[in-house]
Amino acid sequence: MTSMSSSARPLLNRRLAEFGTTIFAEMSALAVRTGAINLGQGFPDTDGPEEVREAAVRALRDGRGNQYPPGPGVPELRAAVAGHQQRRYGLSYDPDTEVLVTAGATEAIAAALLALLEPGDEVVALEPYYDSYAACIAMAGGTRVPVTLRPHEGTFRLDLDELRDAVTDRTRLLLLNTPHNPTGTVLTRDELAAIAELAVERDLLVVTDEVYEHLVFGTAEHIPLASFPGMRERTVTIGSAGKTFSFTGWKVGWVTAAPALLTAVRSAKQYLTYVASGPFQYAVAEALALPESYFAAYRQDMEAKRDLLAAGLAEAGFGVYRPAGTYFVTTDIRPLGERDGFAFCRSLPERAGVVAVPNAVFYNHREEGAPFVRFAFCKRLPVLEEAVGRLKTLSA
Numbered sequence: 077m078t079s080m081s082s083s084a085r086p087l088l089n090r091r092l093a094e095f096g097t098t099i100f101a102e103m104s105a106l107a108v109r110t111g112a113i114n115l116g117q118g119f120p121d122t123d124g125p126e127e128v129r130e131a132a133v134r135a136l137r138d139g140r141g142n143q144y145p146p147g148p149g150v151p152e153l154r155a156a157v158a159g160h161q162q163r164r165y166g167l168s169y170d171p172d173t174e175v176l177v178t179a180g181a182t183e184a185i186a187a188a189l190l191a192l193l194e195p196g197d198e199v200v201a202l203e204p205y206y207d208s209y210a211a212c213i214a215m216a217g218g219t220r221v222p223v224t225l226r227p228h229e230g231t232f233r234l235d236l237d238e239l240r241d242a243v244t245d246r247t248r249l250l251l252l253n254t255p256h257n258p259t260g261t262v263l264t265r266d267e268l269a270a271i272a273e274l275a276v277e278r279d280l281l282v283v284t285d286e287v288y289e290h291l292v293f294g295t296a297e298h299i300p301l302a303s304f305p306g307m308r309e310r311t312v313t314i315g316s317a318g319k320t321f322s323f324t325g326w327k328v329g330w331v332t333a334a335p336a337l338l339t340a341v342r343s344a345k346q347y348l349t350y351v352a353s354g355p356f357q358y359a360v361a362e363a364l365a366l367p368e369s370y371f372a373a374y375r376q377d378m379e380a381k382r383d384l385l386a387a388g389l390a391e392a393g394f395g396v397y398r399p400a401g402t403y404f405v406t407t408d409i410r411p412l413g414e415r416d417g418f419a420f421c422r423s424l425p426e427r428a429g430v431v432a433v434p435n436a437v438f439y440n441h442r443e444e445g446a447p448f449v450r451f452a453f454c455k456r457l458p459v460l461e462e463a464v465g466r467l468k469t470l471s472a
């Protein structure tokens with residue numbers, strides 16, 4: 077046996093060796109350095125509702141949440157999450173045993189995967205996937221098995237046969253995301269029903285990331301997977317105040333799940349952050365009780381922004397996949413005579429003063445994602461108009 081000196085041994089453990097700096101950090105730094113308009117990272121450039129911000133200020137001043145909040149989250153927020161799931165989807169969860177507050181959806185994803193996976197378990201995830209999925213599966217010692225969403229008539233579609241074929245005897249869970257980042261696909265009722273049947277038939281757990289649940293446009297509809305027959309007992313559902321109320325820096329997320337699943341996720345979560353975001357939890361509790369008019373206005377505002385950016389990108393010469401949900405547009409750069417999204421995104425700030433992200437980073441099969449590039453539209457209209465104007469110079 078050869079002994080390895082500590083200096084020869086890489087510092088980063090091998091499970092994380094393939095994960096460098098996230099693309100968002102790299103591209104946001106590029107935006108700052110070049111002064112380009114940042115349509116790369118998905119954060120709004122205006123804060124959420126004033127009354128919610130005020131609620132956080134009140135909590136801070138009144139001394140609510142300035143010390144460690146309870147591990148599962150403050151009772152007010154757990155009750156508000158349960159109330160939201162009930163009002164919106166008719167799903168009833170007990171705030172004491174079936175709701176867990178987390179440090180953003182990011183911690184919820186990490187805690188769920190660390191809690192539910194054993195080394196060697198396979199996780200079937202829709203590709204392209206949000207980048208923390210791959211890292212968290214790796215940290216848990218799991219193996220990711222991607223099922224690729226493929227372009228079809230202007231949207232990215234799931235092939236249910238491929239999904240069925242991806243499940244093996246080693247599959248422990250399905251990791252879903254609808255509405256889907258980065259493609260903007262919203263899984264339909266029929267697709268979700270088929271996924272639910274598969275999960276029941278193969279006795280799989282499901283972790284479903286529904287952080288964009290309030291951002292669905294036109295006739296698209298968000299239906300929680302947990303509402304399908306046989307799913308409530310096997311599904312961990314994840315939400316986020318960052319995405320729903322435009323306070324991404326507050327890092328307030330939540331999990332709803334049946335008691336046994338929730339207890340498992342909470343066991344992992346308590347050794348990650350233990351607790352986070354004390355005063356913000358009270359503010360988000362108030363936010364979740366906002367009238368329907370808030371959610372409708374938010375959706376309409378984002379839909380108008382989607383329309384503006386999608387039309388502008390098409391005029392600028394991109395192939396455009398019009399999203400049914402989320403605040404991202406995936407484009408195809410081949411009509412511009414380009415094929416490598418990485419090179420394109422690295423040169424775009426210099427060429428056009430705009431930052432975007434290459435979808436390839438969201439793929440196991442990087443070549444599948446090579447010609448696709450994602451733009452975020454959660455920005456003020458004048459910013460989007462300026463970005464579109466700049467991008468039109470590409471094909472001029």
Ligand SMILES: Cc1ncc(COP(=O)(O)O)c(C=O)c1O
Nearest residue numbers: 118180181182206257316318329
């Ligand atoms: C699909 C998806 N899940 C989770 C997150 C992270 O959410 P949070 O900021 O609440 O941790 C994001 C953020 O971009 C996302 O796009």
